[in-house]
Amino acid sequence: MGGSGWCFPANRARIPSYVNVMAATRRRSGRRRAAAAIARPEGEAAPMSRITLDVAARSDLGRVRSFNEDSYVTDAERGVVAVADGMAEHKGAEVASRLATATLVQSLLAGQNLAPRAATHAAFAAANRAILERARADPALKGMGTTLALAWFQGERVSIAHVGDSRVYRWRAGRLERLTTDHSFVQSQLAAGQMTSAEARVSRSRQLVTRVLGAAEQMAPDLGEHEVLAGDVYLLCTDGLHDLVEDGDIAAALEVLAPNLDLAASTLVAMANDRGGRDNISVVVVRVDRKREPRRAPEPEPQGFFGWLRTKLGA
Amino acid sequence: MAKLVATRAGAALGSWFIERDRVVIGRAEGVGIRLEDQAVSKQHAAIELVGNDHILHDLDSANGTFVNGTRIARHLMRHGDVVEIIDFQLRYVDHKSVVGQDGERTMIFHASDAGTAAGPLGRSPGADARALDLKLPEGVLRVAGQDGGREIALDRALVALGRRGDEYAAIFRRPQGYFIARVEGKPPRVNGKPIPDDWQRLAAGDLIQVGLEKFELALAAPR
Numbered sequence: 001m002g003g004s005g006w007c008f009p010a011n012r013a014r015i016p017s018y019v020n021v022m023a024a025t026r027r028r029s030g031r032r033r034a035a036a037a038i039a040r041p042e043g044e045a046a047p048m049s050r051i052t053l054d055v056a057a058r059s060d061l062g063r064v065r066s067f068n069e070d071s072y073v074t075d076a077e078r079g080v081v082a083v084a085d086g087m088a089e090h091k092g093a094e095v096a097s098r099l100a101t102a103t104l105v106q107s108l109l110a111g112q113n114l115a116p117r118a119a120t121h122a123a124f125a126a127a128n129r130a131i132l133e134r135a136r137a138d139p140a141l142k143g144m145g146t147t148l149a150l151a152w153f154q155g156e157r158v159s160i161a162h163v164g165d166s167r168v169y170r171w172r173a174g175r176l177e178r179l180t181t182d183h184s185f186v187q188s189q190l191a192a193g194q195m196t197s198a199e200a201r202v203s204r205s206r207q208l209v210t211r212v213l214g215a216a217e218q219m220a221p222d223l224g225e226h227e228v229l230a231g232d233v234y235l236l237c238t239d240g241l242h243d244l245v246e247d248g249d250i251a252a253a254l255e256v257l258a259p260n261l262d263l264a265a266s267t268l269v270a271m272a273n274d275r276g277g278r279d280n281i282s283v284v285v286v287r288v289d290r291k292r293e294p295r296r297a298p299e300p301e302p303q304g305f306f307g308w309l310r311t312k313l314g315a
Numbered sequence: 316m317a318k319l320v321a322t323r324a325g326a327a328l329g330s331w332f333i334e335r336d337r338v339v340i341g342r343a344e345g346v347g348i349r350l351e352d353q354a355v356s357k358q359h360a361a362i363e364l365v366g367n368d369h370i371l372h373d374l375d376s377a378n379g380t381f382v383n384g385t386r387i388a389r390h391l392m393r394h395g396d397v398v399e400i401i402d403f404q405l406r407y408v409d410h411k412s413v414v415g416q417d418g419e420r421t422m423i424f425h426a427s428d429a430g431t432a433a434g435p436l437g438r439s440p441g442a443d444a445r446a447l448d449l450k451l452p453e454g455v456l457r458v459a460g461q462d463g464g465r466e467i468a469l470d471r472a473l474v475a476l477g478r479r480g481d482e483y484a485a486i487f488r489r490p491q492g493y494f495i496a497r498v499e500g501k502p503p504r505v506n507g508k509p510i511p512d513d514w515q516r517l518a519a520g521d522l523i524q525v526g527l528e529k530f531e532l533a534l535a536a537p538r
């Protein structure tokens with residue numbers, strides 16, 4: 001955040017050495033632009049993607065916590081963005097969230113020749129296994145786990161998958177929609193009519209998640225596939241954002257600040273911090289644009305009346 | 316651990332920790348919290364643990380159960396709530412709900428340990444509520460020039476100024492005041508000076524220029 005007379009605690013999270021490759025790109029809150037196309041097996045014609053992705057991300061300690069246990073990954077070139085919110089019985093919360101994002105990306109890359117659904121399933125399973133194995137290898141990490149929310153853009157489709165209470169939102173045509181349903185105690189109470197939304201806001205069960213990676217051998221994510229339209233803005237976030245910031249304010253940030261994703265991301269973080277910043281806050285924002293036609297070589301001067309007419313008609 | 320601190324007509328009666336998943340309040344012998352008065356029903360109300368919340372239920376009592384002055388059938392207890400039964404007052408004290416030094420730390424406990432809460436994986440109890448009573452500034456932008464006299468309400472988190480794809484800025488309403496930033500195009504000017512990137516705080520009377528449009532920030536007196 002810039003030196004504008006307001007600042008929040010720096011992200012002091014420790015990065016384990018085994019995810020150095022990821023860490024090098026992940027900890028920077030940078031912006032990447034890329035055509036959303038994942039490499040295809042050789043020989044197969046890649047579908048012409050008519051869209052581009054712009055990505056920005058931030059992860060912030062918040063104003064109360066001492067460690068950042070969230071992780072995120074953005075790989076705009078491959079169209080992969082994800083956030084994870086680690087938790088632990090003793091320690092290892094940040095280990096779990098980083099293992100999850102790193103393993104997810106590796107597995108998606110390895111599974112490029114699978115159908116998106118199968119590849120996503122395999123990637124979540126791999127992340128789950130990686131956490132369980134690491135916890136078995138190091139008893140101090142026993143009981144660690146993490147949420148994980150993924151948006152994987154492939155041309156004009158996006159695969160959304162999640163476990164836990166990290167969310168994916170979509171801003172489209174003036175409306176904010178939530179594309180994920182929390183795996184949380186409060187969500188299940190709401191769905192069963194056991195709790196009102198007013199109660200859900202103040203409930204002390206808000207921190208209870210009912211499904212995470214790292215808790216059991218079998219762990220299935222919720223999966224969804226959606227069409228991607230130019231003008232869409234996607235937001236992936238941990239509960240440090242959505243627990244404190246109302247949907248209306250999230251919508252305002254995505255709408256008004258869409259042309260400047262870095263500002264959108266830092267503003268969402270600032271909103272959560274203004275409301276107490278009680279948890280780590282991680283956001284990834286993705287804007288979808290129509291790909292501009294590559295600039296052609298300057299055309300010869302239009303000749304005569306028809307040439308003049310053609311330029312007028314924009315043909 | 317949460318507890319109820321009881322008083323009657325200003326006199327302290329003692330306090331009860333809520334240790335069980337269900338605690339009955341009433342006149343009958345053997346209930347968890349016994350209030351000895353004929354006007355109290357034998358089983359008057361109950362507090363149940365649901366997830367990390369205590370839910371207070373009135374058990375169809377003759378004279379009703381009130382929380383903070385309102386009669387309730389069911390109520391999610393929050394730190395500081397006062398339960399009134401006849402002239403007994405039971406204050407709900409739950410220090411866990413006040414944000415600790417390490418905030419809302421994330422922790423797992425295994426499903427098998429989770430007891431009554433249908434085995435959710437858990438993190439530490441959430442602090443009580445979001446800070447919904449944010450104090451926000453009240454202000455408007457007065458449009459200068461040809462459109463003079465027109466006002467733009469600054470009653471939302473973000474208000475856009477200028478034109479997309481051109482000179483485009485935004486005003487951000489925060490507890491600390493109003494802030495302005497360039498979103499795209501040339502930076503907006505405040506009192507004639509282009510502002511550096513990122514949010515810059517505005518003061519009452521600041522003259523803002525975005526593209527050819529000019530505005531003056533007017534703030535309501537803080538209440």
Ligand SMILES: [Mn+2]
Nearest residue numbers: 085239240279
């Ligand atoms: Mn969290």
